[in-house]
Amino acid sequence: MTTAVQPDDLPPLPLKFTSIPEPKDDADTDRVSIPAVPPEVPTTPPLAPKKTSPNGTPSKTPLKSPFQSIPGASPLKAQAAQASPPELPALPAAATEVAAKPGKAEPEELEEASLGPKAEDIFLLARQQNFEVALKLLEAYPEFWLSQDEDGHSLLHWAALVGNKDFVDAGLVHRVPVDSVAKNLQTPLMWAVLRGHVAVARQLLAAKASLTAKDSLGATALMIAVQHKSYPSILLLMHRGKHIQAQLLGEGDKNGCTPAHWAAYKGDLTALKLLHYFKADLQVLDSAKMLPLHRAVCASQGSVVEFLVEHKSDLQARNHEGKSCMDIAAGKNDLHMQALLKRLVQKTPGPFGGGKVEPEDMEAGIKDKADDKATKKGGFFKGLMQDQAAHKIFPVFWLVCVSLAVFQYIMDIRKASYEVAPTTSFMFEMLVPVTLAVFTFVALGDPGKVPSRPQGNSGVEELMKALDTDAADIDPPDVNRLCTTTWVLKGLRTKYCVQTGACVEEFDHYCVWLNNTIGKANHRQFVGLAIVEFLTQVMHIRLCLLMATTLVPYTSFGQFIWGVLTGYPLLTLIVLVHCITAPWVFMLTLHQARLVMMNLTTNEMMNMHRYEHFWVVRQMATGHAHKSFRNPFNKATGSSRGAVPGRTAWTSGGTDNAEKSPGSRDLSGRGFRRLKPPSQVVEQRMECMDISGCTSGYQWFRLPDERLLLVALSLVAYVGAKGADYYAVLGVPRNADQGAIKKAYRSKSLEYHPDKCEGDKDECQTKFIEVSTAYEVLSDAEKRKVYDQHGEEGLKEGHQSNEQAKAMFRQFFGREPDGNVRIIRRGGQMMFQEEGEPGPKEDIYGDTNVTEMNKDLYNSQINDRIEPWIVQFYKPNNDASREAKEEYVKFADTFKDFLNVASVNCRQQREVCSKASINEFPAFRWFGEDKDSAPEVFDEGAANAKNLGKWANSLMPDYTQLLQEKHELRKWLDNVKGPHIILFTDKSASPPMWKALSREFKNRTALATVPRCDKTGVFKPPLQREYDVKIPQVIRIDPLDDTGKVAEKFTLTLKKESIHLWLLKAIALGKKAGPQATFKELSKERLEAGDCGPTDSQFCFLWLKAGADAAVEEATRQLAQKYRTDPIKMMWANVELNPSILDAFGLHESDAMDFFVALRSKRSRFKVHSGLMRFAELDAFVDGVLSGGPLEQKLQVPKIEL
Structure with a gap:
C-alpha cells in the first residue's frame, strides 16, 4: 500500500x-x-x-x-x-x-x-x-x-x-x-x-x-x-x-x-463509514490478498475491526501467506487484538465467520460470556449498567415499591388515616396516580428522536452541496456535526444516544430508572416527575409516622419501635425505603432546578470541557490567551431564570432554537443562531479561574454553601474596609467611658515606649504611634462619633490625620518617627530643622511585590548574594521615581516568581545609595549570582515594564540547552545526564520562568528549549513534528530511542510552582529507576572517542540493521533497559550507510537480514547471534556472552572504520 x-x-x-x-x-x-x-x-x-x-x-x-x-x-x-x-x-x-x-x-x-x-x-x-x-x-x-x-x-x-x-x-x-x-x-x-x-x-x-x-x-x-x-x-x-x-x-x-484499506489502517472510523456510505467495497483484496480487516488488525485498530466484522468481513480470510487475522495479531504479540478477535469469533458462528455483530453490542458495549470475568471484576451494579436488557430491572423495582406502598396504605392505615391526617391522606391518594401517569408518559414517550435519514437524502448530501458553493468560504459547514450512524446533521444540543440508537434533540441524559432518554420532548415532564415523586414520598412518610404513633401505644421508645416492627413490618420496610430514596430524589430535583436556572443540560454540565461553543478565547492585557466560559444559550441572567435549557416554550429570550425540522438546521452545525465557536483553542493558561464569574448566566453555578461563604467574605471585607479598630488597639470595649480610655492609653503608651521597650524598637515605635492615634480619636467626642459611624475612612474623608500622634512622638523623643528631622532647642523654644531636601520620605513600595531594603537587608542579600537581584534606587520626592513606580510594580508582578525584585529608598538609606554610586533617580541595577561581579546598569530607554522585562530576561542566567535540529537533540541526550526535560515554545529563546527553573535545578535535571514553534501546527519545526506536541508544552524524554521518545507530558497549567513539583517528581522517579538505559548509534565521532574502539575493554552489543524493523528495534531497546546497570554498551549501526562494518565481521550484505553482534574490541573478538531477532533469543545471547560464553571469531580488520 x-x-x-x-x-x-x-x-x-x-x-x-x-x-x-x-x-x-x-x-x-x-x-x-x-x-x-x-x-x-x-x-x-x-x-x-x-x-x-x-x-x-x-x-x-x-x-x-x-x-x-x-x-x-x-x-x-x-x-x-x-x-x-x-x-x-x-x-x-x-x-x-x-x-x-x-x-x-x-x-x-x-x-x-x-x-x-x-x-x-x-x-x-x-x-x-x-x-x-x-x-x-x-x-x-x-x-x-x-x-x-x-x-x-x-x-x-x-x-x-x-x-x-x-x-x-x-x-x-x-x-x-x-x-x-x-x-x-x-x-x-x-x-x-x-x-x-x-x-x-x-x-x-x-x-x-x-x-x-x-x-x-x-x-x-x-x-x-x-x-x-x-x-x-x-x-x-x-x-x-x-x-x-x-x-x-x-x-x-x-x-x-484502496481508500478503504487506508482508512482501516489509519483507524479512521469516520472516513470508513463515509466510504461505506458511498458503497465502497469493504471486502476488496489488495495485492497481498489482504482485506481492509487485515490492515486494521496490523495497525491494532480495534474499533475499525468491530465495524468491519459487523459489515460481514471474513475473520477467517487469509492473505497470500496463508495468515488469518488471528495469526497476524499473534505474530505482532498484540494481546488486546487477540482477545477482541476471539470475542468476535464467538459472536460470528459459522464455518467461515463473517457473521453479523449486532449493532446494539457495538454501540452499548455489551459484554458477552467471554467477558463475564471482566463484568464480575467491575461489580454487580456496573454489570447491570452495561447490560441494556438489565436496565428494565430499575423501572420494575420502582413499580413494585409503589405497589407495595399502595397495598400497605389500603390494608393497614387507610381506614384510620382520614381521622388522623385527612389532608395528608387525600394528597397521597391524589399524588400516586399523578406520579404513575407522568412516569408512564416519560418512560414510554418519545424523548425527541431525530429520524434517521436515508442514503441520497441525508446530511451527507447537504454537506456536499454546501461545500461545493462559494458560501462555504465565508461560513464553512461543520462536518463534525454529521452523525455517521443516523446520517443527520446534529444541532449543538442534539446528541447520539447509544441506548436508544438515535439522535435526540436537546439530549439531557439517559435515565436508567425510566429506561429511556431524557430530551426535548420529555424533559419538562421529567422535571415534573421528580417534583411529584418527592412530594408523594414526603406525604407517605408523614402519613406512616402519624399512623404509627396512633396504632402503636407509646410507653417507651424501645417498646414503641418493637411494636411497629412486629405489628406493621411492611410499613417499617416502606418507610426505610423512603428514607433511602427520598433524599436522592430531592437532590435530583435540586440539580435539575439549578440546570434550568443556568439554561444547561446534564450532558453539557458533564462534558462542557469538550464543547468548543461553551468557551471563548480572549487576549489578556499581558498578551496571554485566556479561555473563559460562555453559555451561548443564555442571553441574560434575568431571561434565563425558570427556563428549561434550550426550550423556547419555557424561555423568554434564552435561546433561539425554534421548532424546525431536523433537516432545516444550519449546515454549519452551530444551531439556528449560527453560534460560532472559536476555531482554535489556545492551550496556554487556558483554565477559567472562577467559572462563576465567567458569564452572567452562570453565576448560580456554585452551591448554596459557597454563596453563604461569599456573603461572609463580603462582610469581612466590609469590616476590614472600615480600617483599624482603635478600641482593640487600646484594649477597651466600644462603650468604654473617657476614664477607661485614658487609663488604657497610659498603660499602652508605657508598654510600647521606645525607650522602655525591650523588644524590637521599630515595632514598638509603630505600636506607640497606633496607640497615640487611637487615643487622639477616642478622647475627642466628635471624632469618636465619626469613627463609630464611618470607621477610619470617615476620619480620612474629614481630613483628619495622625499629626497629633506624631507631635506627641516629637515631644517625647525630640525627632520625627522616620528619623529624618531633628529638634533643636534654643532658649525655651523648640525649632525643627529638616535634614536634606523637602518632600515625602516614606517608602512607596509598601504593599507590593517589591522588597524594600534597609541597610542590613541590603548587606545580607546584595553584598553577600547567592542569587540574582534587580534593585531600583529611588527618592520618594523625585517626580521621575514616582512616575516609574507603576511600571516597576507591574514588572515585579510579572517576574515575582522568577527573580528577586527590590528597591532602596535613598532618602532613608543614604549610606547604601552612596556606596552604590547612585547619582540619578530612579536608577536600576542588576546584581548577578557572582557577588564579586560588578552590577549591570539599565540603559535600555524608558523605564517601563516591557523594557525592564527585556533587560532582565537578557541578564538572567540560562542553564538550558537550545535545540533546533535532531542531531543537536541526540548530542544533548548523550552528553547530558537527565532527567531530560524539553520546553516547546513559540518564543525565540527560553522564557524567564524556564531560565529560573534551570538555575534552581542546575546539575539535577537537564532542561532544554525548542524555540520558534508554531501554535497553529501548520509550520512545525523538525522537533515539533517529531514529538507532535501543542504549544506551549513541556515533556520528559526517554533518551533510549533514536531521537528520544516521550516518557511523560506535563498536562497542568504552565506555572512555575506546578512545574517545580513535577520536576521534583521526575528526579525522584529517575533515582528510583536507577541508571538510564543507553541505546546509541555507532557513529564516526563515537568510534573516534573510543566507544567500541581498539582501546575499549567493555562488551559492545551491535545491532547491524539493514532497515527499520520496529520489532527488532523494540527488542534491542528492551535489552538496553534490562542491562542498563551492567558495564556494557548497546549500540546500532546502519549497514546501508556504512557497508564496511559488515566486512569487519566477515558478513555479507543481505537485503532482508539484520545482524546482532557481541564485540570485545580490545581483544578483536566477536560473536554473531544466529537465532531469531526477538527479545527472548537476544536476551539469552547477551546473557550467555556476559556469563563467560566464548567469542569464537576474530575481526577481519585491525579496527572498525565508518
Missing part, C-alpha cells in the same frame, strides 16, 4: 505496506512527503521516490540545505502585505538558469537576465508564502508562470499547499496546467486536499483538475484525503466525482490498496 503519505513504520508486502519517500526538508515525515512551509524559512518541495530499504523504510541519507540548489541565493524575509508596493523588491541573483533557450544568448541578453529575477527567486517567495511580492514579480516577468522548481513542482503546487486562492486564480489565468505534475507525479489538487483547503480544491476542480490522477506511488487525491482525515475534501471529491464514484473508491495504489 503505497502513496506519498505512507507511514514510516510500514514494512513491505505481504503483511505490511511498502514505505514512501521522505521529503528533503524532513517535514511531516510521519505522514506525507509534502513539506510544511515555515513563514520565514524557505524549504524544498517533496522529492521523487527514494530508494527504500529492504523492509520498506526510506534510506537515511543526509538532508540537503534548501539553499544548496540556488548557489549564491540568500533567504528573503517574509514581507508584510501592502496595498501596492511602490517598486519591486531587489532579489538575490541565482546562478542557475531557469531553462536553456535554443541558440546563443547575446551579451546584452545575458546582462539583462543577470539583473532580473530568476525562477528560483519566485519559488523562494512562494515557499515563504510571500505571494503578494511574487505576483508583482510575475506581472513584470510572466514567463516564469510556467516554470518548475528542481523537483518539478509548479507555482500552482505551492499556492495549493497553503490555500492561497488569489494566487491559484492568477496561475490558472496565466494558463499554468491545472494538472501539472512534479517528478513524483503529484498534482496541485493532491496538495490542496492534503491540507484540507476545500476552496482551492474547488477552484482546481472547476478548472477540470483530474480526480483520477495518481502520483508515482499510485495515490489518488481521494486516497490522500482519507490518509489525512480531511473529511470536507472527501465529501467535495465524491460530490464532484459522483459520475465515477465506483472508480474513485475502487482505485488502488501500487500495492492495490
Whole structure:
C-alpha cells in the first residue's frame, strides 16, 4: 500500500505496506512527503521516490540545505502585505538558469537576465508564502508562470499547499496546467486536499483538475484525503466525482490498496463509514490478498475491526501467506487484538465467520460470556449498567415499591388515616396516580428522536452541496456535526444516544430508572416527575409516622419501635425505603432546578470541557490567551431564570432554537443562531479561574454553601474596609467611658515606649504611634462619633490625620518617627530643622511585590548574594521615581516568581545609595549570582515594564540547552545526564520562568528549549513534528530511542510552582529507576572517542540493521533497559550507510537480514547471534556472552572504520 503519505513504520508486502519517500526538508515525515512551509524559512518541495530499504523504510541519507540548489541565493524575509508596493523588491541573483533557450544568448541578453529575477527567486517567495511580492514579480516577468522548481513542482503546487486562492486564480489565468505534475507525479489538487483547503480544491476542480490522477506511488487525491482525515475534501471529491464514484473508491495504489484499506489502517472510523456510505467495497483484496480487516488488525485498530466484522468481513480470510487475522495479531504479540478477535469469533458462528455483530453490542458495549470475568471484576451494579436488557430491572423495582406502598396504605392505615391526617391522606391518594401517569408518559414517550435519514437524502448530501458553493468560504459547514450512524446533521444540543440508537434533540441524559432518554420532548415532564415523586414520598412518610404513633401505644421508645416492627413490618420496610430514596430524589430535583436556572443540560454540565461553543478565547492585557466560559444559550441572567435549557416554550429570550425540522438546521452545525465557536483553542493558561464569574448566566453555578461563604467574605471585607479598630488597639470595649480610655492609653503608651521597650524598637515605635492615634480619636467626642459611624475612612474623608500622634512622638523623643528631622532647642523654644531636601520620605513600595531594603537587608542579600537581584534606587520626592513606580510594580508582578525584585529608598538609606554610586533617580541595577561581579546598569530607554522585562530576561542566567535540529537533540541526550526535560515554545529563546527553573535545578535535571514553534501546527519545526506536541508544552524524554521518545507530558497549567513539583517528581522517579538505559548509534565521532574502539575493554552489543524493523528495534531497546546497570554498551549501526562494518565481521550484505553482534574490541573478538531477532533469543545471547560464553571469531580488520 503505497502513496506519498505512507507511514514510516510500514514494512513491505505481504503483511505490511511498502514505505514512501521522505521529503528533503524532513517535514511531516510521519505522514506525507509534502513539506510544511515555515513563514520565514524557505524549504524544498517533496522529492521523487527514494530508494527504500529492504523492509520498506526510506534510506537515511543526509538532508540537503534548501539553499544548496540556488548557489549564491540568500533567504528573503517574509514581507508584510501592502496595498501596492511602490517598486519591486531587489532579489538575490541565482546562478542557475531557469531553462536553456535554443541558440546563443547575446551579451546584452545575458546582462539583462543577470539583473532580473530568476525562477528560483519566485519559488523562494512562494515557499515563504510571500505571494503578494511574487505576483508583482510575475506581472513584470510572466514567463516564469510556467516554470518548475528542481523537483518539478509548479507555482500552482505551492499556492495549493497553503490555500492561497488569489494566487491559484492568477496561475490558472496565466494558463499554468491545472494538472501539472512534479517528478513524483503529484498534482496541485493532491496538495490542496492534503491540507484540507476545500476552496482551492474547488477552484482546481472547476478548472477540470483530474480526480483520477495518481502520483508515482499510485495515490489518488481521494486516497490522500482519507490518509489525512480531511473529511470536507472527501465529501467535495465524491460530490464532484459522483459520475465515477465506483472508480474513485475502487482505485488502488501500487500495492492495490484502496481508500478503504487506508482508512482501516489509519483507524479512521469516520472516513470508513463515509466510504461505506458511498458503497465502497469493504471486502476488496489488495495485492497481498489482504482485506481492509487485515490492515486494521496490523495497525491494532480495534474499533475499525468491530465495524468491519459487523459489515460481514471474513475473520477467517487469509492473505497470500496463508495468515488469518488471528495469526497476524499473534505474530505482532498484540494481546488486546487477540482477545477482541476471539470475542468476535464467538459472536460470528459459522464455518467461515463473517457473521453479523449486532449493532446494539457495538454501540452499548455489551459484554458477552467471554467477558463475564471482566463484568464480575467491575461489580454487580456496573454489570447491570452495561447490560441494556438489565436496565428494565430499575423501572420494575420502582413499580413494585409503589405497589407495595399502595397495598400497605389500603390494608393497614387507610381506614384510620382520614381521622388522623385527612389532608395528608387525600394528597397521597391524589399524588400516586399523578406520579404513575407522568412516569408512564416519560418512560414510554418519545424523548425527541431525530429520524434517521436515508442514503441520497441525508446530511451527507447537504454537506456536499454546501461545500461545493462559494458560501462555504465565508461560513464553512461543520462536518463534525454529521452523525455517521443516523446520517443527520446534529444541532449543538442534539446528541447520539447509544441506548436508544438515535439522535435526540436537546439530549439531557439517559435515565436508567425510566429506561429511556431524557430530551426535548420529555424533559419538562421529567422535571415534573421528580417534583411529584418527592412530594408523594414526603406525604407517605408523614402519613406512616402519624399512623404509627396512633396504632402503636407509646410507653417507651424501645417498646414503641418493637411494636411497629412486629405489628406493621411492611410499613417499617416502606418507610426505610423512603428514607433511602427520598433524599436522592430531592437532590435530583435540586440539580435539575439549578440546570434550568443556568439554561444547561446534564450532558453539557458533564462534558462542557469538550464543547468548543461553551468557551471563548480572549487576549489578556499581558498578551496571554485566556479561555473563559460562555453559555451561548443564555442571553441574560434575568431571561434565563425558570427556563428549561434550550426550550423556547419555557424561555423568554434564552435561546433561539425554534421548532424546525431536523433537516432545516444550519449546515454549519452551530444551531439556528449560527453560534460560532472559536476555531482554535489556545492551550496556554487556558483554565477559567472562577467559572462563576465567567458569564452572567452562570453565576448560580456554585452551591448554596459557597454563596453563604461569599456573603461572609463580603462582610469581612466590609469590616476590614472600615480600617483599624482603635478600641482593640487600646484594649477597651466600644462603650468604654473617657476614664477607661485614658487609663488604657497610659498603660499602652508605657508598654510600647521606645525607650522602655525591650523588644524590637521599630515595632514598638509603630505600636506607640497606633496607640497615640487611637487615643487622639477616642478622647475627642466628635471624632469618636465619626469613627463609630464611618470607621477610619470617615476620619480620612474629614481630613483628619495622625499629626497629633506624631507631635506627641516629637515631644517625647525630640525627632520625627522616620528619623529624618531633628529638634533643636534654643532658649525655651523648640525649632525643627529638616535634614536634606523637602518632600515625602516614606517608602512607596509598601504593599507590593517589591522588597524594600534597609541597610542590613541590603548587606545580607546584595553584598553577600547567592542569587540574582534587580534593585531600583529611588527618592520618594523625585517626580521621575514616582512616575516609574507603576511600571516597576507591574514588572515585579510579572517576574515575582522568577527573580528577586527590590528597591532602596535613598532618602532613608543614604549610606547604601552612596556606596552604590547612585547619582540619578530612579536608577536600576542588576546584581548577578557572582557577588564579586560588578552590577549591570539599565540603559535600555524608558523605564517601563516591557523594557525592564527585556533587560532582565537578557541578564538572567540560562542553564538550558537550545535545540533546533535532531542531531543537536541526540548530542544533548548523550552528553547530558537527565532527567531530560524539553520546553516547546513559540518564543525565540527560553522564557524567564524556564531560565529560573534551570538555575534552581542546575546539575539535577537537564532542561532544554525548542524555540520558534508554531501554535497553529501548520509550520512545525523538525522537533515539533517529531514529538507532535501543542504549544506551549513541556515533556520528559526517554533518551533510549533514536531521537528520544516521550516518557511523560506535563498536562497542568504552565506555572512555575506546578512545574517545580513535577520536576521534583521526575528526579525522584529517575533515582528510583536507577541508571538510564543507553541505546546509541555507532557513529564516526563515537568510534573516534573510543566507544567500541581498539582501546575499549567493555562488551559492545551491535545491532547491524539493514532497515527499520520496529520489532527488532523494540527488542534491542528492551535489552538496553534490562542491562542498563551492567558495564556494557548497546549500540546500532546502519549497514546501508556504512557497508564496511559488515566486512569487519566477515558478513555479507543481505537485503532482508539484520545482524546482532557481541564485540570485545580490545581483544578483536566477536560473536554473531544466529537465532531469531526477538527479545527472548537476544536476551539469552547477551546473557550467555556476559556469563563467560566464548567469542569464537576474530575481526577481519585491525579496527572498525565508518
